[in-house]
Amino acid sequence: MKCPYCNGEESKVVDSRATEDDGAIRRRRECLNCNKRYTTYEKIEDIQIxxxxxxxxxxxxxxxxxxxxxxxxxxxxxxxxxxxxxxxxxxxxxxxxxxxxxxxxxxxxxxxxxxxxxxxxxxxxxxxxxxxxxxxxxxxxxxxxxxxxxx
Missing domain, CATH: 1.10.246 (Serum Albumin; Chain A, Domain 1)
Incomplete structure (x- = not known):
């Protein structure tokens, strides 16, 4: 996961919780390079069979x-x-x-x-x-x- 501020590739997860509809996981991350925080969303990929x-x-x-x-x-x-x-x-x-x-x-x-x-x-x-x-x-x-x- 690249930092949107400095493009650093190392981060740590500060907070993790499900979204309101339980369709994704919201993760609050902190860049280990510049120490700025940003949010990512992790969603299960639906593959139509x-x-x-x-x-x-x-x-x-x-x-x-x-x-x-x-x-x-x-x-x-x-x-x-x-x-x-x-x-x-x-x-x-x-x-x-x-x-x-x-x-x-x-x-x-x-x-x-x-x-x-x-x-x-x-x-x-x-x-x-x-x-x-x-x-x-x-x-x-x-x-x-x-x-x-x-x-």
Missing amino acids: FVIKRNLTRELFNRDKIISGVIRACEKRPVSRLEIENLVNSIEKRLNNTMTSEIRSEEIGELILEKLRYMDEVAYIRFASVYRKFDDINSFIEEIKGLSGDK
Whole structure:
């Protein structure tokens, strides 16, 4: 951080606090070269993530789509809304931490399945049947065998 007065590159943080809307951190700094004080703002960079669909079209990541899909898979199952929110939050956090601007929908589906597998096996099978487009009963049987083989 360069001092706006003398272009010195060394400073110390005197005070640090969140802005009123919690969208940034306000830092009061003091230049170690000229001893003048100045204010900087630190903000989290929002990277818009585009999802590459199976037909190769792109659309903005929409967490609500994941929530609705997981809610359908968990219908009449002992899975709370909070657990679903936590699942989606962890997936969204993981996507944001990759620092990539595009991700294939298949990768998101696999992340969801990975989380559902340990949350509720019935919800896992329901989601997998739609996501993986099971064509027949044998596809279900193979997926269930895979589940019981993991234990």
